[in-house]
Amino acid sequence: MDIKPTSPTSPPPQDQPPLAVDKAGSTGTAARPGDRIFLAFSRGSGIALLVVMAAIAIFLTVRATRALTKNEGSFLTTFEWAANGAHPNFGIAVLLYGTVVSAVIAMVIAVPVAIGIALFISHYAPRPLASTIGYLIDLLAAVPSIVYGLWGALFLVPHLEGLYKWFDDYLGWTGIFEYNDGTPRSLFTIGILLAIMILPTVTSVSREVFLQVPKMHEEAALALGATRWEVIRMSVLPFGRSGIISASMLGLGRALGETMAVATVLSTSFDIQPSLLDSGGGTIAQNIASGFKEATDVEGSVGRDALIASGLVLFVLTLIVNGAARMIIARRKEYSGANA
Incomplete structure (x- = not known):
């Protein structure tokens, strides 16, 4: 078959004009019906989310204003909750303290353990073992809160007495870990229980982030003679820093709002104890329930x-917590390795 050669003096073929792109991001002179439907659905979903958030905020503000205008005490500093009488006198000082302290204890315990489990699953464990542990972690996340509460009240509380006595023997001089031989139903017990509850969430998200680390980063570190721990320290953890923060904030959100498990283990007492091991205290969600x-x-x-x-x-x-997390992630995005 003869092929006619192109003349060297013939003009080059004209480039075809690019397809027009409309505002919806679709090619062609007009958006396809499916693109318009998907755009409307996506936009409507975002607007619906904002409407729901605004409705919740307005409802809470309106109902809260009714109570605050009739409150005879200081809402932020009163150590009492007597809102049902003719002369309401209530405050959230004890509840806010218990909510923040128990959540902080849970984060201090859960986050390092969760990161260690996630690193073991993603970089150390054989594939069959990693799959089994990952399945168990995901299964723990599906356990209802009331089950954790019953386990904490019937099993965890009776077995914490020895740990409390050990704290009292070696750290009781600090005042924070002083134990007076009462029932171990304290904010520290709640912190341990919440740590167990948020552990699956933080572990699952961190594991997925660590698995997304570019292999070239790890291989480059290994080629330079780095050990496995040095690869994790120089490549994996910097890349996954923003993901770890996001996972921690998800866990913190659950710890702050946990209700049934806390109400099952701890009885509300409107008194702030200097020791974390003393019985009493309470959280906002528990008091509402x-x-x-x-x-x-x-x-x-x-x-x-x-x-x-x-x-x-x-x-x-x-x-505030989620906003602070977003700010931290935005400031550290350039160090995470996500743009590499």
């Missing part, structure tokens, strides 16, 4: 409105 039935919602009573006001504080606290 335990006091909502007793609080009346008739005209002139602010019992439930007071509980809703404490819920507004928890709502704002959660927003």
Whole structure:
């Protein structure tokens, strides 16, 4: 078959004009019906989320204002919760302290352990063992809160007495770990229970982040003679830093808002103890769950409105924590290796 050669003096073929791109991002002179439907659905979903968040914030603010205008005490500093009487006097000082302290204890215990488990699954364990451990971790995340609470009340609390006595013997001089031989139903017990509950969430997210580390980063470090730990320290952890922060904030959000497990183990006591091992304390979510039935919602009573006001504080606290996490991630994005 003869092929006609192209003349060297013939003009080069003209480039075809690029396809027009509309605002929806689709090619062609007009967006396809499927693209328009998907764009409308995506936009509507985002707007619906904002509407729901705004509705929750407005509801909490309106109901909280009713209670705060009738409160005869200081909402932030009063060590009492008597919102159902004719002269309401209530405050969240003890509840806010218990919420923050128990969540911090949970984070201190859970995050290092979760990162260690995630690194073992992603970089050390053989594939069959890693798959088994990953499945068990995901299964723990599906356990209902009330089951954790029953386990904590019936098994964890009786077996913590020895640990509390050890803390008292060696760290009791600090005052923070002083134990007075009471029932181990304290904020420290709640912190341990919450750490176990948030461990699967932090581990699962961290594991997925570590598995996304570019292989060329690890191979380059190994080629330079780095050990496996040095590869993790120089390549894996810097790349996954923002993911670790995100996973930790997810766990912190659950720890701050956990209700049934805390209510099953801890009885609310409106007194701040200097020792983390002393019985008493409480959290905002626990107080709402335990006091909502007793609080009346008739005209002139602010019992439930007071509980809703404490819920507004928890709502704002959660927003602050997540906002701070976003700021940290944004500032450290250039060091994470995600753009490499």
